[in-house]
Amino acid sequence: MFPLVEERSGPSGGRGVGFPWKSRAWAELETARARVLSMLGGLPEEELRRQHSPLMSPLIWDVAHVANYEEQWLLRALGAPAITDPAFDAIYDAFRHPRATRAQLPLLPPDSAFAYARRVREAVREHLRALPEDSAVPLLAGGFVFGMVAQHEQQHAETLAATLQLMTAPEYPVPGARPRPRPGAVPQAEVFIPGGPVRLGSDTPWAYDNERPAFQQHVAPFLMDEHPVTNGDYLVFVESGGYADPRWWHPKGWEVVQAEGLKHPGFWLPQGGHAWLRRRFGQVEPLPKDEPVQHVCWYEADAYARWAGKRLPTEAEWEKAARGGDGHPREYPWGDAPPTRAHANLGGDAWGPAPVGSFPQGVSQDGVWGLLGDVWEWTASDFRPYAGFSAFPYPEYSEVFFGEAYKVLRGGAWASAPVAVRNGFRNWDFPNRRQIFAGFRCARDVR
Structure with missing residues (x-):
């Protein structure tokens, strides 16, 4: 059993085989990561750690949760070596910990969370190169699991935007829109x-x-x-x-x-x-x-x-x-x-x-x-x-x-x-x- 994704929203995921998906999957993963880094890159550590609303997670929880989800589905589930101990998953399990309680968890500090996300992505890049383009394995058919993870990160980017809108004192400054x-x-x-x-x-x-x-x-x-x-x-x-x-x-x-x-x-x-x-x-x-x-x-x-x-x-x-x-x-x-x-x-x-x-x-x-x-x-x-x-x-x-x-x-x-x-x-x-x-x-x- 893998830990659970919190945000729902699903785009492209089917189970057809023969669909050329690898280049698109990598592009979508990188697009999602660039967006998250752009949204959060200028924020001080205390704002990343803070619970801005009981309706939302601390911003840095989402960063490590996204990386942990990616590790589970694009590495462990596909036979690649694990980066973290599975016990680490519990901290970032959205079903185990309601949003209002996540600031109380032993979360990775911002530098460590971003470093963890980079490490997972580098391992995914190497593993993706070795995977077949055409597979009847349900998770890989049409690149489904890569599409699922890319969409998951983008859905969390949308959730981050909702959290940033709720920020007060200081309020989140709108970037160059x-x-x-x-x-x-x-x-x-x-x-x-x-x-x-x-x-x-x-x-x-x-x-x-x-x-x-x-x-x-x-x-x-x-x-x-x-x-x-x-x-x-x-x-x-x-x-x-x-x-x-x-x-x-x-x-x-x-x-x-x-x-x-x-x-x-x-x-x-x-x-x-x-x-x-x-x-x-x-x-x-x-x-x-x-x-x-x-x-x-x-x-x-x-x-x-x-x-x-x-x-x-x-x-x-x-x-x-x-x-x-x-x-x-x-x-x-x-x-x-x-x-x-x-x-x-x-x-x-x-x-x-x-x-x-x-x-x-x-x-x-x-x-x-x-x-x-x-x-x-x-x-x-x-x-x-x-x-x-x-x-x-x-x-x-x-x-x-x-x-x-x-x-x-x-x-x-x-x-x-x-x-x-x-x-x-x-x-x-x-x-x-x-x-x-x-x-x-x-x-x-x-x-």
Whole structure:
């Protein structure tokens, strides 16, 4: 039994053989490591060690956890010599130690954690050279296990970004962010998605077990928002008293509102009257009304949808909109070409969502914008297995999370890596979580 990965998010992982994967696998591993080092390289040791929020791990825990996971799966599981004693794994086992307790563990100090990560990566590079390109071994077929580890590190980079957003005194200074486009005002409209069959799930070489097996399902016609709900849209709900009216809220959501005193999305700063600011990492800036709202939990998304006379889409509807109403099993909303900067806001270097309407090359076949990137999108669906689900490579990746406790998110955020997004990818979280980069769009039945 191998220790467990904490973050879920799975991109390319399949079990096909004959797929040339080694060069891509190494490139994705190195891209992920460069991102983590760039994010953390300028922070002093005390900030790397500190528990910035009980919701998140100390930053340096993630660094060694990622390296330990890589050692277990790309070295030990593939027959290479171990670097650490397996007893070391327990410190970085995400299931054994809740996040709020990890600062109390005997963690590697920052210099040692980064050195451990380098040592593991060097050993992986040497071992990768000796592995066959074509293998029927389940972990190696199509390079699955290398894709799993690369995606895992990128998912932790996204988790690191969420931790950095929670930093206070000092706040994390936004690095030189990639400029975000300003396309101008975009009116919110609805798109008709024709009913019919849709292929759900994935069969690509690096898809995760919860996306398998791919299957067809009939979806009734529906209407979906052309763009995600923006800050400006959501502000109307806030200023009209939406957080004070239990009519719009799921009963458990209303309990959360009252218990936590919620009055607006996370990191919004009311200034009196109709003036609003937001805190984005180390900056306080005017609330941009043309960007997708983020840092809202499922209960907030559900309440807004009810208030607007709509609802959240099911994950089958979301995937139908992403695949296209004609039923073609596209891998991405625009087709089968991998994401580029022209398609979507991904990769983390923009350090925030782009205004809606920024990526015309990423529009779906039916005219839905922004389905990948910018913000994760809450759906109405509980996280449940597809028919025929089989846990791989270990049950704790997905299986232990199935049930009504978790809601499904789709699409990926600005902090998600291109390697870890596609139409079939399923993310999930508790419905009260707000530190994640999540927003939503609405749907409604055709009458």
